[in-house]
Amino acid sequence: MSTSFFLTLLFFSLCFIVTFSHALNNGFSVELIHRDSLKSPLYQAIENKYQRVVSAARRSINFANHFNKNSLTNTPRSTLIPDKGEYLMTYSIGTPPFKLYGIIDTGSDLVWFQCQPCKKCYNQTTPMFKPSESSSYKNIPCSAKLCSNCNDQNNCQYYISYEDGSHSQGDISMETLTLESTTGVPISFPKTVVGCATNNTMSFQGASSGIVGLGGGPDSQDLIAQLGSLIDGKFSYCLLPLFLESNTTSKLNFGDVAVVSGDGVVSTPIAKNYPPVFYILTLEAFSLGNKRVEFGGSLRGEDEGNIFIDSGTTYTILPSDVYANLESGMLELVKLERVDDPNHTLNLCYSITSDGYDFPLITTHFKDADVKLHSISTFVPIAEDIVCFAFIPSDRTDPIFGNLAQQNLLVGYDLKKMMVSFKPMDCTKV
Numbered sequence: 414m415s416t417s418f419f420l421t422l423l424f425f426s427l428c429f430i431v432t433f434s435h436a437l438n439n440g441f442s443v444e445l446i447h448r449d450s451l452k453s454p455l456y457q458a459i460e461n462k463y464q465r466v467v468s469a470a471r472r473s474i475n476f477a478n479h480f481n482k483n484s485l486t487n488t489p490r491s492t493l494i495p496d497k498g499e500y501l502m503t504y505s506i507g508t509p510p511f512k513l514y515g516i517i518d519t520g521s522d523l524v525w526f527q528c529q530p531c532k533k534c535y536n537q538t539t540p541m542f543k544p545s546e547s548s549s550y551k552n553i554p555c556s557a558k559l560c561s562n563c564n565d566q567n568n569c570q571y572y573i574s575y576e577d578g579s580h581s582q583g584d585i586s587m588e589t590l591t592l593e594s595t596t597g598v599p600i601s602f603p604k605t606v607v608g609c610a611t612n613n614t615m616s617f618q619g620a621s622s623g624i625v626g627l628g629g630g631p632d633s634q635d636l637i638a639q640l641g642s643l644i645d646g647k648f649s650y651c652l653l654p655l656f657l658e659s660n661t662t663s664k665l666n667f668g669d670v671a672v673v674s675g676d677g678v679v680s681t682p683i684a685k686n687y688p689p690v691f692y693i694l695t696l697e698a699f700s701l702g703n704k705r706v707e708f709g710g711s712l713r714g715e716d717e718g719n720i721f722i723d724s725g726t727t728y729t730i731l732p733s734d735v736y737a738n739l740e741s742g743m744l745e746l747v748k749l750e751r752v753d754d755p756n757h758t759l760n761l762c763y764s765i766t767s768d769g770y771d772f773p774l775i776t777t778h779f780k781d782a783d784v785k786l787h788s789i790s791t792f793v794p795i796a797e798d799i800v801c802f803a804f805i806p807s808d809r810t811d812p813i814f815g816n817l818a819q820q821n822l823l824v825g826y827d828l829k830k831m832m833v834s835f836k837p838m839d840c841t842k843v
């Protein structure tokens with residue numbers, strides 16, 4: 414589809430939605446900005462790259478501690494607090510479009526952002542959206558079918574609480590959501606159901622205006638469901654290596670361009686007996702060298718599903734017995750000097766003097782899908798000459814396949830087929 418064709422379509426706003434879905438049948442991509450990338454408004458020039466890893470480890474650990482084991486039953490829509498935002502997405506809201514930075518969260522489904530006037534907002538360093546200045550903003554009345562909570566001004570309300578005690582509340586509204594595609598063409602979704610937040614107590618502050626939930630789920634407020642017929646329940650991302658100090662960004666793809674296909678693709682089912690907002694996979698084992706480390710186990714005693722796949726958590730969090738077996742396998746194979754993590758956050762660290770050391774490949778055996786993890790996904794540099802194993806043991810939380818492990822993989826979600834696919838890829842080249 415050519416750009417000019419698309420732009421012409423934009424003028425025929427009467428038949429906008431209809432022609433739109435046709436125009437989009439190749440799908441589209443938007444930029445994903447890592448909070449530590451030079452493009453990120455969260456980038457802190459004063460932190461060097463090692464301090465940033467240590468900070469990320471601390472964020473993962475704090476998150477893991479908050480993400481307690483009752484989460485699945487208590488708050489089905491909003492459990493995975495996205496680790497204070499590892500990846501941000503820019504999007505615009507309203508008419509004229511107002512630019513916002515949302516934290517990508519594959520563990521919740523609503524798009525919400527702070528709105529003025531705000532009763533209680535966290536300290537947002539970027540400009541805050543004012544509904545009164547947008548001509549397309551509409552409150553949803555309590556009589557609407559999708560409305561289950563009401564306030565005394567007859568406005569429909571949402572309320573989301575997170576495991577760490579954070580919560581967000583505000584009006585459920587309809588607004589035009591515009592994504593900036595990487596080809597430079599803005600793609601607008603009129604009448605998107607969003608949350609206009611006016612009463613928040615969140616554990617983060619800074620540039621992000623709120624959260625962009627990419628979780629699955631049939632609800633009318635679920636973003637993926639709302640983009641539904643246009644993207645057909647498909648999205649994918651390719652996460653750039655954390656340590657690339659560059660202005661390159663990761664991509665978040667929607668629709669047909671999000672299909673992961675070709676050589677080397679493997680696919681594993683998303684477990685079904687859980688709230689659809691969560692992406693839970695079945696991990697059977699790891700292997701390294703000729704050792705196989707069984708993973709097994711289940712969440713809530715279900716037949717399938719034992720690990721969350723999450724774009725918002727940095728490290729991979731494993732039950733402590735699995736972690737111990739994996740670590741001992743690594744210890745047997747690696748002939749480097751073991752050292753302590755000076756920051757006491759990670760368990761297994763080595764002193765390395767040259768950049769080129771290749772750690773043993775770890776294969777993750779998801780059901781029907783073997784995914785190979787190279788050094789870049791399994792070890793992180795935490796000081797000039799120290800690298801540490803990027804897995805964390807915890808029995809206080811459910812297992813999570815974090816975003817370091819997903820680097821340089823194209824990870825695709827297909828909510829119609831209920832599958833997640835992986836393909837090895839150099840994410841700087843897509």
Ligand SMILES: *[C@@H]1O[C@H](CO)[C@@H](O)[C@H](O)[C@H]1NC(C)=O
Pocket residue numbers: 464467468755756
């Ligand atoms: C990690 O430890 C090093 C050496 O002790 C220290 O200089 C640095 O500030 C620590 N980083 C963080 C983020 O705590």
Ligand SMILES: *[C@@H]1O[C@H](CO)[C@@H](O)[C@H](O)[C@H]1NC(C)=O
Pocket residue numbers: 536538
């Ligand atoms: C909010 O952020 C601004 C700008 O960074 C800062 O000056 C102010 O002290 C912060 N307020 C709070 C309560 O953290």
Ligand SMILES: *[C@@H]1O[C@H](CO)[C@@H](O)[C@H](O)[C@H]1NC(C)=O
Pocket residue numbers: 532580582612
């Ligand atoms: C804000 O949220 C808190 C926590 O849910 C609630 O107790 C409080 O009443 C809310 N405030 C307003 C003004 O709605």
Ligand SMILES: *[C@@H]1O[C@H](CO)[C@@H](O)[C@H](O)[C@H]1NC(C)=O
Pocket residue numbers: 451658659660
């Ligand atoms: C990134 O972009 C900024 C501003 O455009 C520029 O000053 C900087 O040199 C770039 N950095 C790299 C590593 O390309």
